[in-house]
Amino acid sequence: MNPIEEQLYRRLSAVIDPELGKSITDLGMVTAIQAVPRDQSTNTGSAEQTNAQPVYDVTIGIELTVPGCPLSQAITDSIKQAVASYPDATLVPHIEVGSMDSDKLHALVQRLKAERHENPFSKPGSKTRIFAIASGKGGVGKSSITANLAATFAALGYDTAAIDADIYGFSLPRLFGTSEHPVNLNGMLMPATAWGVKFMSIGIFAGSDKAILWRGPRLQRSLEQFLADVWWGAPDVLLLDLAPGTGDMAISVAQALPNAELVVVTTPQSSASDIAARSGLVALQVPMKVRGVVENMSWFEHRGERLEIFGSGGGQRVADQLTRALGYDVPLLAQLPLDPQIREIGETGRPAVLDEHGRLRDDDFAQSFKHLAQALMAAPSVAD
Template sequence: MTALDDAVRAAVGAVTDPELRRPLAELDMVRSISVDAGVDGARARVGIDLTIVGCPAADRIEADVRAAAMGVPGIDGVDLEIGVMTPAQRAALTERLRGGRAARQMPFGPDSLTRVIAVTSGKGGVGKSSLTANLAVALAARGAAVGVIDADVHGFSIPGLLGLVDGDGMPPQPTRIDDLMLPPVAHDVKAISIGMFLPRDTAAPGAVAWRGPMLHRTIQQFLTDVYFGDLDVLLLDMPPGTGDVAISVGQFLPHAEVLVVTTPQSAASDVAVRSGLVARQTGQHVIGVVENMAAMTLPDGTVLDLFGSGGGAAVARALSADGAEVPLLATVPLSPALRAAGDAGVPIVVGAPDDPAAAAITALAADLLARGRGLAGRSLPFAPR
């Protein structure tokens, strides 16, 4: 093998798979590399094995591989052969992706370095999903590796809020590699939702009518069968209230942190307290409260408090009553731009970052990253020498 062969192999191997977010060389997707010198110059012959037949990222990988090979000084052309991994190769890949974990074993246990934050509310309509989607994007924009689980199975909305929909408003289906599912990515956030698995050919493709056991199984599969890779933060957009999903998440993730969302009005704040109390019963830690749809300042300088005031502070006081201080972490003002951004699938933190609501959510992301997560009592994946 010549130095030119080595240079092409290094360049092609460094290309990142857009779904797995790892280099092709690390994934054993580079089958062969050779360089032929002829009268028309040096041509690189590159063989790549995709993970599955019909890989949705095939065109992107092919284009990136061609560009990488052509970018090597001395290469005048590229002949690319695309194949597919054998079952044995796929099995080896999925085992490597699991990092030694057994199949269907959850990677987000108490010893995981991933920070798990469940975003909850007492009732619907308080903007919890919009906050979750924008918070995820704001965290990713600050360099964190972020995943989102849309645990609001009956009222899923994360795909639309992140812009993960096609022209018909339908979210993409995750790519499957054997028993692993690869979550679609938008704004550097990996997301999974039940909306990605519903049939497209029914009169009501978005309808889910499931009871407790099915909901429990769905959350379990999202936590065990979806390959998020190494995450800094995993956000869960919880359904409103304290029902089946809240109980299941408490069982699967008793070490999770909880962010309680409310609006300023007492009708929402009184109920929001209950979601925090139920989370505590499972051992989860309530890290703070976010007041959404707070007073907004109009162009003429007047203040519109459409939903009243004080609800967020009231929830924080109520949850702090047992001696464990729960701060009011953010107050997000009512914002027509936030609503419009959600409808357009462009999170406001990237679409209109100067909007007061976007600024409040971005500040919340910075605060959460600055606070970090305590490591006391947790085993770390290394030992002293």
């Protein structure tokens, strides 16, 4: 390589593949760099042209992991920015895009799998905060809270992932508004992405109209596959939308992710809060820390008056009961309103905390989730 080509290679090492979270040079995606001075013999010799920087035509060859990669444009745009950052000459980029052959792709996947181990979130030194969103019964808005909390983390700048661990009642594809199928790289899956959140759900494969009839061992295997067969990179936050109750999946999460922290969702009425407390009491039998309680549907705003349609105090009752039973403070982290507009926005496939451009909204609902996310991250992690 000539000096310009060497400098460009170093700059390209800062271009990150959005799916794999690694440099395109580390991934072997850069196959050629050639910088050729442009013929300027037709210049008139004016002072402006004499003092101008030399111009080079730069050809860069890249091989994407799969043909027609949906992130091709994002990668090529980043390459152009890296080329434009060269200070000592004007570089005119020409990018030739191809795809890896099967042998090269297989070798890359094997290397990534070797780096990752089987479950990247349970290995020592993992910095990912894992929050399992649980409830005692269905219908309390647990999945909606998971989706909005994930979107909030992403909007705050966290690298965020989510797993739909409610196999029978999967909701995340609908709540995130996408039916995107994961890219399969020789047996390693790239998660779907929506609103800045990487996520995986059985609903992506089964379709929204399919019923899942699986018993315990297969449920556990599905979680293991979501953890081990998907390339998550190294997210800051992983959220799991658990099935209601204290069944097989809750036990599987505790076994596979001993560093997971439980967030219990309830509604205000005593019949719901009594059941919700049981989902937190599972921490007496499995190694999970209960981080706190979220009360949903706390009130309905009507002409300036807060109507407590489902009663009041359920979230605090759950927090107090778990604090007494577990022997450490389990706070009431948030109280969220019942608002038809929130439901309507959510049904369009956009988390209600975000505006149409994916930015965190300024209203009370979004700010409640912002404070919830900040409270969760401010608390010491299980690994600390």
